[in-house]
Structures are given as structure tokens and as C-alpha cells.
Amino acid sequence: NGEWNYSIPACIAEFQEAYPGVAANHNYNNLRKTIQYTISLFDETGSIDHRPRSGRPTVRNEENINNIQAVVENNPSKSIRKLSQQMELSYGTCQRILKQDIGLRAYKIQASHKIFPVDFEPRRNSCEWFNANLRDNDDLLD
Numbered sequence: 554n555g556e557w558n559y560s561i562p563a564c565i566a567e568f569q570e571a572y573p574g575v576a577a578n579h580n581y582n583n584l585r586k587t588i589q590y591t592i593s594l595f596d597e598t599g600s601i602d603h604r605p606r607s608g609r610p611t612v613r614n615e616e617n618i619n620n621i622q623a624v625v626e627n628n629p630s631k632s633i634r635k636l637s638q639q640m641e642l643s644y645g646t647c648q649r650i651l652k653q654d655i656g657l658r659a660y661k662i663q664a665s666h667k668i669f670p671v672d673f674e675p676r677r678n679s680c681e682w683f684n685a686n687l688r689d690n691d692d693l694l695d
Contacts, residue, residue, distance in 0.1 A: 561588050612646055618654045621647060625657065633659060 565584050569576035576584070595601055621640060624631065631639075637647040651657045668676075687693055 559592065561585055564588055612642055613650055613654065617642065617646075618650055621650050622655050625651070625655070 565581060565588070568584065591601055594604070598604065617640065621636065624636060624639065633644060633647050633651065637644045640647060648659070651659070683693075
């Protein structure tokens with residue numbers, strides 16, 4: 554007839570019987586409050602989905618994700634700061650889109666000298682000198 558009858562104590566007892574390990578970690582009052590909230594939500598909306606949020610709308614939408622991806626593909630060395638200025642989005646939003654939606658990680662290429670086999674002996678001598686003098690001279694690092 555379209556009516557729904559329920560009993561919270563019976564529901565809790567059935568839950569505890571079906572999930573004894575989970576129910577042991579929750580007290581009766583918390584289970585009762587959760588069930589009451591779920592029932593009131595279902596009565597109001599006809600669903601147990603979360604209510605619409607009233608917060609600030611997100612700018613992590615498909616359009617911004619696609620625009621940022623196109624800019625990064627054209628200029629992969631562009632910094633996040635410059636990208637955020639160009640796209641008129643916050644630094645954090647651009648960083649989140651790059652990391653979570655596009656799957657990129659920020660890094661900085663660092664140049665270093667190539668080490669040749671002839672460099673081994675001078676490097677070793679330098680390390681041995683440093684170790685020997687470090688033991689004898691506490692002010693060496695200063």
C-alpha cells in the first residue's frame with residue numbers, strides 16, 4: 554500500500570546479527586542516530602544520496618581540465634604559477650587538475666656534470682681527505 558513500517562531497535566538487532574564484527578565497534582546510540590538520519594533523508598528526498606551542497610562551486614570542470622591539458626601539451630615547461638595566471642585560476646586548482654585529473658607531477662630538471670671513469674680517483678682522494686680532516690678538525694664544516 555506504499556507505506557513503510559520500520560522499527561529502529563529491530564533494525565539494529567538485525568544489523569548486529571548480520572555484521573557482528575562491525576557492530577561491536579559501534580555503540581547503540583550511534584547506530585540509532587545513523588538510522589534515524591538515513592530514514593529522515595529518505596523521507597525528505599526519496600533517496601539516501603547526500604543533499605546538494607551549498608558551498609562554492611567547483612572550477613575543476615571538464616572545460617578547465619581540457620584547456621589546461623592543451624596548454625601543457627603545447628608548452629610542457631610552463632610553471633604552474635604562470636599557468637594559473639594564464640588560465641585565471643588559482644595555483645592550487647591548477648596543481649590539483651594537473652595532479653589528479655591529468656596525472657602529471659611537478660618536477661624541475663636539474664643539470665649535473667657527467668662523471669667519467671678518469672674522475673673516480675680524484676673524487677675518491679677528495680673524499681678520503683675530507684674524512685681524515687673532519688675527524689681532526691671540528692671547525693671544517695663551519
